Amino acid sequence: MNKKQLIMEKSLELFAKQGFEATSIQQITDYCSISKGAFYLSFKSKDELILALIDHFMIQFTADADYVVTNTEDDEKLFYEFYYSTFHSFQKHSDFTKVLMKEQTHSFNKDFIIKMRAYDKLFEKTILSMIERVYGEEVEHTKYDLVYCIKGFISIYSQLFLLQKAPVDLNLLSRSLVEKTNLLARHTTIPFISQEMIQIGNEPLNEEVTKEQILDIMEQKIEEIEESIEKESLILLKQHLIEPTLSQAIVKGLLENIRNHPHCKWISYLLRGYYKF
Amino acid sequence: MNKKQLIMEKSLELFAKQGFEATSIQQITDYCSISKGAFYLSFKSKDELILALIDHFMIQFTADADYVVTNTEDDEKLFYEFYYSTFHSFQKHSDFTKVLMKEQTHSFNKDFIIKMRAYDKLFEKTILSMIERVYGEEVEHTKYDLVYCIKGFISIYSQLFLLQKAPVDLNLLSRSLVEKTNLLARHTTIPFISQEMIQIGNEPLNEEVTKEQILDIMEQKIEEIEESIEKESLILLKQHLIEPTLSQAIVKGLLENIRNHPHCKWISYLLRGYYKF
DNA sequence: TTGACAATTGACCGATTGGTCATTATTATA
DNA sequence: TATAATAATGACCAATCGGTCAATTGTCAA
Structure with missing residues (x-):
């Protein structure tokens, strides 16, 4: 499992119980069964x-x-x-x-x-x-x-x-x-x-988000998520964003594909704003 | 000035700015211009x-x-x-x-x-x-x-x-x-x-507060506050609580006397409940 | 099997925390 | 003034914090 995700999930549990300040990094790393150093590899x-x-x-x-x-x-x-x-x-x-x-x-x-x-x-x-x-x-x-x-x-x-x-x-x-x-x-x-x-x-x-900013985030997310319909849709949307080739109906469909994937919601939001849907 | 009050007033300022956890006792004592030990004389x-x-x-x-x-x-x-x-x-x-x-x-x-x-x-x-x-x-x-x-x-x-x-x-x-x-x-x-x-x-x-509990608090407050109409009223109310001698009108008036004194509001509240006003 | 490289570890660091207590200063009493 | 009682001090403590880094372990192409 992705270290970053693991840390985020586990730490959230602790934060919910105790609050930010009251939760130490030691507690988090113990709860994740990783070392303190490993934490700092994922988060600065x-x-x-x-x-x-x-x-x-x-x-x-x-x-x-x-x-x-x-x-x-x-x-x-x-x-x-x-x-x-x-x-x-x-x-x-x-x-x-x-x-x-x-x-x-x-x-x-x-x-x-x-x-x-x-x-x-x-x-x-x-x-x-x-x-x-x-x-x-x-x-x-x-x-x-x-x-x-x-x-x-x-x-x-x-x-x-x-x-x-x-x-x-x-x-x-x-x-x-x-x-x-x-x-x-x-x-x-x-x-x-x-x-x-x-x-x-x-x-x-x-502020208006620029095309380049959206592309940056998309590339990042494409790296992150595993092979799936969502990933395919994301790649197609990225290509369309660089050079529009698809019809509006297809774009809307692709957006619908990704909108429920936790990693893609922001992109979905940004793209809807960008295309003025 | 009363140490306890001083600490409470000054610390509140710091808490409002920084929150509880983020405010150290050192900061509080510095801000009050007292020593750390003095703090622990007022609060455990x-x-x-x-x-x-x-x-x-x-x-x-x-x-x-x-x-x-x-x-x-x-x-x-x-x-x-x-x-x-x-x-x-x-x-x-x-x-x-x-x-x-x-x-x-x-x-x-x-x-x-x-x-x-x-x-x-x-x-x-x-x-x-x-x-x-x-x-x-x-x-x-x-x-x-x-x-x-x-x-x-x-x-x-x-x-x-x-x-x-x-x-x-x-x-x-x-x-x-x-x-x-x-x-x-x-x-x-x-x-x-x-x-x-x-x-x-x-x-x-x-829960219903007992007469004895109210008396305890009253005695404590009588110690705390300086000579004033409020203090006199408090003493009279205390005597009346031990052995009722005053008319309801007088009691009401005495309660009115103390109700705006910061230290007496709780007593005023408790007594109003006690006498079912 | 080797060796270069990356991932992971946990002992360690300086800073800061809430809290203690032997010592000193101040006040009240005689 | 001398003495007892009280108030106040701040150096000190153990614990804990976020963060670092030399050392160790794991991985994989040659």
Whole structure:
């Protein structure tokens, strides 16, 4: 098994239990049954491991949410699909979600905070685009508050059901939140958050990603993953990106092929943005 | 100045900036201009300092919220007063609020988590009593969800305005949240959280506090605070607790005298419960 | 079988941590 | 002023941290 993956998986378990600071590299290497030196062959430092974990999972969360928004045609179902998918992701990667809950704004490391803020802004942007699409002009003055309320719902209900041992009815939860969202969207009259207050648009991750950057990441991922449909699709997409030869339908199909592979979600997200799907 | 207070105030500043784990006792003692040994004369350990800080502030938050609920007669204004008071407290003790945000469920220390959970449950209980009072039967099936939504609002908007440097219009914020609360209370039909799910009532801090326990705390506080109206009132209340001699009006007045003294809020809270005001 | 090269190890490093305690400074009492 | 009691100090401790690197083991073409 890939050392890097092994370390990431095992360390995440420990982080979820104890938090970053409280987990020593010694503990991680013991748990992985490798030596301390071997750890530093895979990661330059403990911080680099943490940043890699954040990227790995936040990329999936962000891409998943974006995919749902892009690929749900029925406006009526949009928020339901969004809530369901979000909580489903949280549940699936509950260890990482627990770490997020624990650390939150925390962790003194500047890079860490900047990274999390950037992903948070992306998430906000996705929510805002949903709101504008479903409610349009109707919520012009209250849409930013709505963004925050939705974030509040997700945050507080996640906390609740991560502590719960019993399985949670995600369908019921999502439906109940859709009802609340609709209520707030349609009847709120007193806005509190103004556009200036959250200044969407000044964050680095919003920048357009260049073709070359995408190619770099693709090559990297092609190296990483084993022979499979996903790898083939990735190679074809890479060639198409260098010199377009395929029809839009084929490209969409290829994107569909790779979108559920954990290593390809980010590429899938970037390419959808690049081709303006 | 009292050493204990000095350490608590100064350490809180450092915790707010850096977090618990990242702040060493050396840093704290340097910042207080005292020696390391002196620190251990006031607190048995670093953990004890942290627990003292939590008690000091959570007692104030809890007691403040409870006071507002008990002393607001107009149901129409109840939630407004509650939101306003809560955010006002957060703003006033923003350093502690920041620490709470940072650490949250965090911090591996069992005692810490248990304590925070207990205060959280008290807060939930206060919110629930407000909901039942204002909306009554109407929200029988959705009241627990409402509790969580309100907690979500408070949590997410606190985050927002703690990061904001500019002063925040608490009046506007509170009014906007009251509107949202009313909307959710009056029109939500799909409940998600059931009573069993949050099992209110199984936490230790809910237990009835005995007269002796209150007396202990009162004696301790009488030692702590300097000569003042508050101290006199405290002594009178103590005597009355041992052997009731004063009329209810006088007791109420004495309680009013002490309720704004930082050291007396908890006593005020306990006595109000004891006398069933 | 050899030997060049890469992968892996874990003893070791300096720094820092929470906590201790013999010693010293300060204050109160007589 | 002399003495007892209390408050305060900071050098010191063992433990642990993230990180390094000389030494060892494994791999594979020649």
